[in-house]
Amino acid sequence: MKLHFLGTGSSYPTTQRGVSATMLQHDDGSVWLFDCGEGTQIQAQKVTVSRQKITNIFITHLHGDHVFGLPGLLCTISSQLGLTEEDLKKKRPLVEIFGPLGINKLINTVLTISHSPLAFQYRVHELVPVKEQYPEDWEDTQVDVATLTPHPSELPGTRITAITDSDGNMHWLLKDDEQWDVRAGWIHHRVPSFGFVIREKDRTGTLDMKKLLTLGIKPGPMYGQLKGGNSITTEDGKTITPDMVVGPPYPGRTVVILGDTSDASPLAHLVQGCEVVVHEATFDNSLKDKALEFGHSTPLQAVAFAQSIGAKTLLLNHFSQRYVATSKDKSKNEESVALLEEQAVAALGGSLVNVQCADDFFVYDIPSQPRNMATTQQC
Amino acid sequence: MKLHFLGTGSSYPTTQRGVSATMLQHDDGSVWLFDCGEGTQIQAQKVTVSRQKITNIFITHLHGDHVFGLPGLLCTISSQLGLTEEDLKKKRPLVEIFGPLGINKLINTVLTISHSPLAFQYRVHELVPVKEQYPEDWEDTQVDVATLTPHPSELPGTRITAITDSDGNMHWLLKDDEQWDVRAGWIHHRVPSFGFVIREKDRTGTLDMKKLLTLGIKPGPMYGQLKGGNSITTEDGKTITPDMVVGPPYPGRTVVILGDTSDASPLAHLVQGCEVVVHEATFDNSLKDKALEFGHSTPLQAVAFAQSIGAKTLLLNHFSQRYVATSKDKSKNEESVALLEEQAVAALGGSLVNVQCADDFFVYDIPSQPRNMATTQQC
Numbered sequence: 001m002k003l004h005f006l007g008t009g010s011s012y013p014t015t016q017r018g019v020s021a022t023m024l025q026h027d028d029g030s031v032w033l034f035d036c037g038e039g040t041q042i043q044a045q046k047v048t049v050s051r052q053k054i055t056n057i058f059i060t061h062l063h064g065d066h067v068f069g070l071p072g073l074l075c076t077i078s079s080q081l082g083l084t085e086e087d088l089k090k091k092r093p094l095v096e097i098f099g100p101l102g103i104n105k106l107i108n109t110v111l112t113i114s115h116s117p118l119a120f121q122y123r124v125h126e127l128v129p130v131k132e133q134y135p136e137d138w139e140d141t142q143v144d145v146a147t148l149t150p151h152p153s154e155l156p157g158t159r160i161t162a163i164t165d166s167d168g169n170m171h172w173l174l175k176d177d178e179q180w181d182v183r184a185g186w187i188h189h190r191v192p193s194f195g196f197v198i199r200e201k202d203r204t205g206t207l208d209m210k211k212l213l214t215l216g217i218k219p220g221p222m223y224g225q226l227k228g229g230n231s232i233t234t235e236d237g238k239t240i241t242p243d244m245v246v247g248p249p250y251p252g253r254t255v256v257i258l259g260d261t262s263d264a265s266p267l268a269h270l271v272q273g274c275e276v277v278v279h280e281a282t283f284d285n286s287l288k289d290k291a292l293e294f295g296h297s298t299p300l301q302a303v304a305f306a307q308s309i310g311a312k313t314l315l316l317n318h319f320s321q322r323y324v325a326t327s328k329d330k331s332k333n334e335e336s337v338a339l340l341e342e343q344a345v346a347a348l349g350g351s352l353v354n355v356q357c358a359d360d361f362f363v364y365d366i367p368s369q370p371r372n373m374a375t376t377q378q379c
Numbered sequence: 380m381k382l383h384f385l386g387t388g389s390s391y392p393t394t395q396r397g398v399s400a401t402m403l404q405h406d407d408g409s410v411w412l413f414d415c416g417e418g419t420q421i422q423a424q425k426v427t428v429s430r431q432k433i434t435n436i437f438i439t440h441l442h443g444d445h446v447f448g449l450p451g452l453l454c455t456i457s458s459q460l461g462l463t464e465e466d467l468k469k470k471r472p473l474v475e476i477f478g479p480l481g482i483n484k485l486i487n488t489v490l491t492i493s494h495s496p497l498a499f500q501y502r503v504h505e506l507v508p509v510k511e512q513y514p515e516d517w518e519d520t521q522v523d524v525a526t527l528t529p530h531p532s533e534l535p536g537t538r539i540t541a542i543t544d545s546d547g548n549m550h551w552l553l554k555d556d557e558q559w560d561v562r563a564g565w566i567h568h569r570v571p572s573f574g575f576v577i578r579e580k581d582r583t584g585t586l587d588m589k590k591l592l593t594l595g596i597k598p599g600p601m602y603g604q605l606k607g608g609n610s611i612t613t614e615d616g617k618t619i620t621p622d623m624v625v626g627p628p629y630p631g632r633t634v635v636i637l638g639d640t641s642d643a644s645p646l647a648h649l650v651q652g653c654e655v656v657v658h659e660a661t662f663d664n665s666l667k668d669k670a671l672e673f674g675h676s677t678p679l680q681a682v683a684f685a686q687s688i689g690a691k692t693l694l695l696n697h698f699s700q701r702y703v704a705t706s707k708d709k710s711k712n713e714e715s716v717a718l719l720e721e722q723a724v725a726a727l728g729g730s731l732v733n734v735q736c737a738d739d740f741f742v743y744d745i746p747s748q749p750r751n752m753a754t755t756q757q758c
Binding site for chain 2: 011012013014015038039041042045046062063064067068069071072075076079102103105106109110113114115116190191
């Protein structure tokens with residue numbers, strides 16, 4: 001899996017830096033997009049990953065620098081799909097969109113008023129915020145969710161409400177299938193903001209073909225039974241258990257991608273160790289008060305959170321446009337992202353051994369977890 | 380007055396070319412923006428004209444490549460205004476927005492859901508289309524215009540309905556003040572699309588100071604009366620008429636800026652001669668059928684229209700992304716905008732003496748009209 005940072009600036013896009021958009025490219029080539037500020041579709045043209053591979057879009061919160069590029073991206077994906085009318089009649093691709101309550105109304109309204117047809121179907125899953133997420137001065141805690149006329153390409157969506165555990169901690173369950181467990185947690189910001197915890201499930205180990213053939217078991221349905229965790233009995237009456245012929249599992253990786261936040265601690269209960277966390281650092285440590293006032297973080301806060309969840313790597317993004325990207329200025333002065341990176345590096349500790357400020361188009365290859373060869377046989 | 384082309388591509392923005400956005404910069408520095416596709420605010424950073432100078436925004440039609448950049452542009456203008464709270468309490472700048480019915484709902488919904496405050500006020504004037512503008516297959520001729528809760532920065536807007544003259548021709552009146560006469564006309568496209576006719580009113584000629592002093596009239600209120608077109612009587616009983624001391628008027632210029640169209644003739648009755656018309660040429664002449672199918676034009680069609688309204692200069696824009704900009708490829712092959720320009724030049728005729736394909740960031744200085752020195756006294 002790889003993370004591709006398409007936009008690492010905050011507030012508004014500039015000619016030097018895009019606003020929030022991060023692609024998570026899976027091993028099978030499919031892409032999950034996290035946030036979609038204005039110009040994301042242009043930034044996406046500068047990388048080798050195709051916009052057409054996007055299957056899931058996750059929006060952390062509804063501020064413009066995280067969502068204004070979404071209608072345009074959907075239209076452009078559609079116009080470039082190159083599907084024939086026959087393809088469309090048979091089966092159209094599906095894009096799943098997850099975001100805070102209100103995201104569906106935004107998408108639906110903009111696509112409808114602009115009279116934009118889509119060559120694929122989409123379904124919106126809205127995360128319903130809890131009262132803790134609304135600032136005290138929020139006048140209208142209720143988003144107007146009057147029934148919208150569905151867009152012709154819109155499949156019925158869902159509302160995802162918070163699950164509260166016995167300790168009073170909350171999360172939202174987005175996906176739980178054979179491959180993935182994806183949950184959201186709430187984080188402090190000026191508007192309801194979420195972080196996403198993406199867990200790749202452990203994959204079954206590899207069959208030891210050499211040993212199977214030695215045991216006289218030829219390729220066939222028994223292989224599937226063994227890989228599925230079941231014992232089998234051979235024609236000559238021998239019982240073969242999976243641990244005899246299936247290698248150790250491939251441990252899944254955990255990736256945490258947060259929205260804007262001045263304090264992500266309400267999400268921490270969801271993570272006990274992860275390969276990488278993407279956390280904002282809008283301002284440098286000297287502007288901590290300003291960061292707090294606007295619901296943002298400093299490198300020091302981001303490092304403390306990464307340590308608290310046992311992260312191995314911390315990638316920072318969402319830099320105020322006052323800071324020049326490290327690729328343009330390495331001087332670590334008060335107007336350079338290099339300063340923020342220096343402040344973060346200085347605070348490294350715990351399991352956290354790596355920190356980096358992401359520049360636009362930075363690619364991070366998420367390392368595989370080491371397999372525990374000692375406890376099971378090698379395949 | 381100058382035209383600044385910020386985006387000259389159609390459909391979706393690329394790294395090479397933006398989508399529709401054209402600035403009309405007035406002599407006093409203020410700017411009117413025509414269309415605002417995604418990324419317009421980024422393109423605007425590449426020119427010397429400030430986004431903060433925008434006082435009026437005109438949207439030709441509601442397709443995404445003409446409007447998806449509008450919410451982001453409004454937010455960024457706001458964030459960079461740098462007004463103090465005191466300024467805001469006293470008087471905030473006003474941006475007037477004109478566009479087809481539905482534009483207010485789009486702006487209101489996006490700004491409200493994204494919880495975007497604005498440091499200026501805005502007012503939306505919606506042009507109500509006539510039935511001729513709706514394609515036959517348009518299922519919902521009615522835009523849902525249920526009452527919206529006004530955005531905190533939104534002043535009550537207006538609805539502008541078509542005026543039909545005795546010949547059955549229609550237009551929409553947008554501005555009629557001392558300086559400007561701005562009207563819209565409808566043009567054929569797949570969705571209701573407008574063209575804007577901007578007429579600078581004639582400005583009064585200059586007072587002939589030398590002659591005034593010879594006549595014994597010293598600077599004072601009488602100068603204003605003469606310039607305002609009134610005769611005066613001097614202390615010694617002489618009658619002075621304006622034509623004796625006021626030079627010939629400065630003739631106003633006329634600029635026509637069209638939205639997407641396969642046929643702009645329904646607007647032609649509004650223009651009898653103009654300095655410049657901006658007309659789309661999405662496809663080259665060989666793709667005339669495709670152009671018509673998608674509601675677009677070829678260079679030949681654009682030239683014919685420009686000739687029909689007595690335009691002196693025709694500027695083409697809204698090129699399919701299949702064509703490479705002239706600045707990148709001058710070879711006039713079938714994948715170059717240079718081919719479209721060649722096709723247009725070949726068709727020049729009538730009053731039309733100049734044609735050019737606009738590249739992104741092309742600036743056109745609209746020439747002053749010659750003053751008719753023969754009929755009035757020189758100042």
